[in-house]
Amino acid sequence: MSGNDIPTHGEEDDPSEMLDADEAAEEITADPDILMDSDPEDEDLQEISLENDSIAHFDRHTDSLFCITSHPLDPSIVATGAGDDTAYIFSSTTPSPLLPTSYESNPEPGRKSLDPIAELKGHSDSVNAIAFTLPHGDFLCTAGLDGRLRTYTIPPPQSLSHQQCKFLAEVQEVEEINWVAPSPNPAYPNTIALGASDGSVWVYTIDGSDPASALQLQQAYYLHTASCTAGAWSPDGKLLATVSEEGSLYVWDPFGEAAASGITSQSSGQAIVGLTSDDQRFAVEGGLYSVAIAPTGTFVAVGGAEGNIRVIGLPRLSSGAPTNESATKFQKGGGAKNKTGGAKHTGATESSTGQAGQILASLQAQTDGVETLAFSKPPLTLLAAGSVDGSIALFDTAHRFAVRRLIREAHEEYAVVKVEFVSPSPSTGNNSNTSGAGGWLLTSCGMDGVVRRWDTRGGTAASGQGLVKEWRGHRGEGEGGGVMGFVQSESEGRGRIVTAGDDGVSLIFDAGEA
Numbered sequence: 001m002s003g004n005d006i007p008t009h010g011e012e013d014d015p016s017e018m019l020d021a022d023e024a025a026e027e028i029t030a031d032p033d034i035l036m037d038s039d040p041e042d043e044d045l046q047e048i049s050l051e052n053d054s055i056a057h058f059d060r061h062t063d064s065l066f067c068i069t070s071h072p073l074d075p076s077i078v079a080t081g082a083g084d085d086t087a088y089i090f091s092s093t094t095p096s097p098l099l100p101t102s103y104e105s106n107p108e109p110g111r112k113s114l115d116p117i118a119e120l121k122g123h124s125d126s127v128n129a130i131a132f133t134l135p136h137g138d139f140l141c142t143a144g145l146d147g148r149l150r151t152y153t154i155p156p157p158q159s160l161s162h163q164q165c166k167f168l169a170e171v172q173e174v175e176e177i178n179w180v181a182p183s184p185n186p187a188y189p190n191t192i193a194l195g196a197s198d199g200s201v202w203v204y205t206i207d208g209s210d211p212a213s214a215l216q217l218q219q220a221y222y223l224h225t226a227s228c229t230a231g232a233w234s235p236d237g238k239l240l241a242t243v244s245e246e247g248s249l250y251v252w253d254p255f256g257e258a259a260a261s262g263i264t265s266q267s268s269g270q271a272i273v274g275l276t277s278d279d280q281r282f283a284v285e286g287g288l289y290s291v292a293i294a295p296t297g298t299f300v301a302v303g304g305a306e307g308n309i310r311v312i313g314l315p316r317l318s319s320g321a322p323t324n325e326s327a328t329k330f331q332k333g334g335g336a337k338n339k340t341g342g343a344k345h346t347g348a349t350e351s352s353t354g355q356a357g358q359i360l361a362s363l364q365a366q367t368d369g370v371e372t373l374a375f376s377k378p379p380l381t382l383l384a385a386g387s388v389d390g391s392i393a394l395f396d397t398a399h400r401f402a403v404r405r406l407i408r409e410a411h412e413e414y415a416v417v418k419v420e421f422v423s424p425s426p427s428t429g430n431n432s433n434t435s436g437a438g439g440w441l442l443t444s445c446g447m448d449g450v451v452r453r454w455d456t457r458g459g460t461a462a463s464g465q466g467l468v469k470e471w472r473g474h475r476g477e478g479e480g481g482g483v484m485g486f487v488q489s490e491s492e493g494r495g496r497i498v499t500a501g502d503d504g505v506s507l508i509f510d511a512g513e514a
Contacts, residue, residue, distance in 0.1 A: 051472045053472050054471070054508055055094050055508055055510050057111070058078075058080070058113055058116075058506040059505045059506075060113065061082040061504050061506075062084045062504065064082060064484070064504055065081070065484055065502070066082060066083060066126060066127065066128040067080065067130045067484070068130070068487055068499070068500035069130050070132070070487040070498070071157055072134055072136065072137045073137055074137075074157035075487065075489030075490075075496075076091055076093045077091055077092075077137075078090055078487060078498050078506070079132065080500055080506055081126075081129065081130040081142055082127060084126075085126060085127060086120065086121055087120040087123075087130060087142045088117075088119055088120065089116065089118040089120070089160070091114065114508075117161065117165070120142060120150075120167075123142065123144040123146050123148055124144075124148075126144055126145045127142050129142070129144075129178065129179050129194070130143070130180070131182045131192060132182065133182050133189070133191070134184050134189065135189060137154055138190055138208065139168065140165070141182075141192055147173070147175045147176055147177060147196070148170050148172045148177075149171050149194060149204070150167070151168045151169050151170065151206055152166060168206070168214050171215050171217075173196075174196035174202075175196070175197055175198065176197035177197075178195045178196060178229060179228075179231055180193070181194075183233050183240075184235065185236065185255065187255070188255055190205060191206070192204055193242075195228030195230070196228055197227045199223075199224030199225055199244055199246075200221065201220070201222075201224070201250075203219040203220070205218055219270070221252055221270065221271070223271060223274065224242065224244035224250065225248070228242050229288065229289045229290075230242070230290050231291065232293050232300075234314070235297055236297060238258070239252065239254075239258065239272070239297070239314065240252045241291050241293055241300045243290070244287065246276070246287060247284050247286075247288055248276040249276075249302050250273070251271060251273035251274070253270060261318050263315045272315060273300075273312065274357075275310075275312065275359075281362070282312075282359055286306060286369070287304055289305075289369055289371055292383075293314070293375075294375050294397065295377055296378075297317075298313065298316060298355075299311055299312060299313050299314055300314055301373050301383055303369075303370025304369065305368075307365060307366030307370060307387055307389070308364050309361075309363040309395075311360040311361040311362075311363070313358045314356055315354070315356040316354065365385075365406055366385065368388035370385050370387050371387065371416065372418045372419050373385055373386075374420050374442070376440070376456070380421075381396060381399075382404065383397050383401070384421070384442055386417070386419040388415040389415075390408075390409055390411045390412055390414050390415065390446065391409065392419060392444060393405070394406075394407075394442075405465070407454070410444060410452065410454075411447070412448050414446045414447040415447045415482075416445075417446055417484055418444065418485050418486060419443070419444045420486075421440075421441065422439065422441040422443060422453075423438075423439070424439030440456045440457045441455060441468065442454045442456050443486065445483035445484075445486050446483065447482035447502070448476040448482065449473075449475050449477060449483060449502075449503075450471070450472055450476060450483070451471045451483060452470045453467075453469050453511070454467055469512070471507075471509040474501040474502070474507065475503045482502040482503075483502070488511065494511070494512065495511030496510065497511050
């Protein structure tokens, strides 16, 4: 019986006792709440998932978090940038003692947010890229959709709690900045690269001793003809690879170390390797959106539309240190004048580069754009690719890039935003089986709002496709959320994952024993 039926108590309807038309109309509309309570479908729509596996959170941002980074010397120090035009620095270290496990999975309402160490303002649009410089994290760089690159002097980690982070300098050469990446080359500390919406690529070195010219332009490249979507340094920091929406790949020699080794471009441009969609073997209709260089530095992988991946050979550079003359020239901004264009196709001499510029593999195991790529650390030889179709593909780089495993619904039907292998712990003793312990673990996040960790050992028949654990807490699954990025680290024998949420919150997860 619905809420609008009139009970008869088992008796026949008596016309003399029936309501007249006016009274019936009033009775029908008297209590609309009864209608809502009587619909089971509406009851289902009111269900809200409260599952939250985090042990702490940071919620000072007022808009979506777009980027996150951690300090190279103290990974518990985290910096985030968001759509509120602001960046924050905070410590992800949680108060001790921690809550009991039962409370960690369902934190108490009103749990206090972690406090910021610094609030960094100055952008007029979203902060969508952020990075500490290497090797010591002396500076923090923020970049935004306003085209500004801003730098801040960062005190040593042990002094951050009582020393102020100071604004140093800014430049604005482009309309929008898409990404920033710090160079790991120890010969050129505090150097970063960025890619812009107009396709240009810029390399700066930061000198805190001279605030008037703290951001020194070293190189600017203009070969891309559409938005530069991603960039990656080689592990030794000698080469920089960038890709673009128009499907081009260029590998640059920012410090002149390739030239010093006898590896030169065949054109007036400075790309020692260059491929575009003019080469049908390389062409990816829809553009390229991710790039990663192998730990050996011998090849680069680029990912693009419709699940396409291309693997390109790179020149092998000598391991010798740069000469004092070349290093001094760079430190003084000697490369800033090198802003030439050049031909679309470039390459180094065969005698010096071997397979440099050659297409080593063309892969397509997924059905939508490859947004993220990551290589495992030696001795493993895996390439992980995360796709907009929600899948993760694992390729074996030592066996002709064969598909080791395809996890079709790694994040259900939602886009995979980032994949990253866990840094292997140091080997112990003489047991070779312990070499790189933990390096087979792959962490991923997606627009479903979930962080997952996978065991990449074994083939396609791995139990549960290798899922080890997952962490929830962000909104997702079409609820206006997702995980836009994460950083992971090990502290005192335990792993920790810190996220950047599209819901405006950063969550800290205990990843267990590292």
